[in-house]
Amino acid sequence: MKNLIVASTSTVYGGSHLDYLLEEISHLFSNTEEVLFIPYARPGGISHDTYTEKAAEAFSQIGKKLVGIHTFDNAETAIKNAKGVFTGGGNTFVLVSQLYQNGLMQPLRDAIFNGLPYLGTSAGSNICGVTMQTTNDMPIVYPPSFKTLGAIPFNINPHYLDPDPTSTHMGETRETRIKEYHTQNNIPVAGLREGSWLQVTGDTVILKGEHSARIFQQDKEPFEIEPGTELGVLLS
């Protein structure tokens, strides 16, 4: 049975890395002391080692050891043996390219569908959707495909940002971008504000955190859902 936390961001304003989620993470990974970390998204281009150290610091606060997947000779075996996986944020194009390059997209999907506890933040959440096509990131590398894990039956827009009514900037708002997405695609999109996350248990997907989320579906007006809402049925 699937068991995931799909979070909009690793860090909320004024907080430290993962602090607002530590209790949930502790619960998610209650069956293991060691969690496999996928640092491929490389926020700001930092190295896999540096990123792993940073994330390990947060995990140490709940008595968990985090081990970078890049330290294993065989990454696919590392996923198969893992009792829990965390994929951190950064650039989704870099993350997806590296997952494909290392032949890990399918093994990771299989493991998640077989019940591997999984935590994603930002780019690591984006890849839980059907495709990465509602990422906010720059296409700094060319991935072999935009298809991702499909651990949930819709797409994620992490760091969802409401339009700023005082803005004089003429670039597209996030809502405009997602509506453009739906001129070309029919997969629903959940815009997750920072501090929100989805708790996935089997086919049940529940919005958690303090904020509402904004739901976009092709040819429909977007609408808000409150924390506690079940999205799995709503959007499948």
Place this chain on the structure above:
Amino acid sequence: MKNLIVASTSTVYGGSHLDYLLEEISHLFSNTEEVLFIPYARPGGISHDTYTEKAAEAFSQIGKKLVGIHTFDNAETAIKNAKGVFTGGGNTFVLVSQLYQNGLMQPLRDAIFNGLPYLGTSAGSNICGVTMQTTNDMPIVYPPSFKTLGAIPFNINPHYLDPDPTSTHMGETRETRIKEYHTQNNIPVAGLREGSWLQVTGDTVILKGEHSARIFQQDKEPFEIEPGTELGVLLS
């Protein structure tokens, strides 16, 4: 000899479509009454017809007729026969996909290098760079390549936006995104603020408009250049 206007945006805050650029456009297309319009970027998903009508309205103010490339039986021939081309903004992924699908990337490049007067705004400017990899757009379709026209020897980030020091949003700033780009690529990037444009005459590229532009190069600190600066030599 190349002859282009590469503009950050079609519309500045408080203005109407293309109004701030009309004099320059009139000069660029002084040799022709009819300009070929490439509406493929489809801002907000609008149809090619609707987009062409909108752009034609602005062009009519300077006595020019704008004709959509989608109205020709053979788009490649339309480019070969054109005395001027305008590519409007919208979604860069959609634009680039359609250019490749219709086999137009190379013919358009050839025509520009042979002196075809070209106007680009936003996505239509993005494609003047070496690659589209510093677009701000969502990857709503999967193009066969990120390579673009290379009419200038660097990349464009249109609608360049300075970091907001009061923001509590934890998503990446534009500067962070472009720096991430340079962890994977070495092509320089010009961040063009809204209201700025590049005037390209042969290999000479001059920053125009009222704003400075921000220049990003791999392993260097970004810096500002003032209007009137020549970028062709600086960044080639």
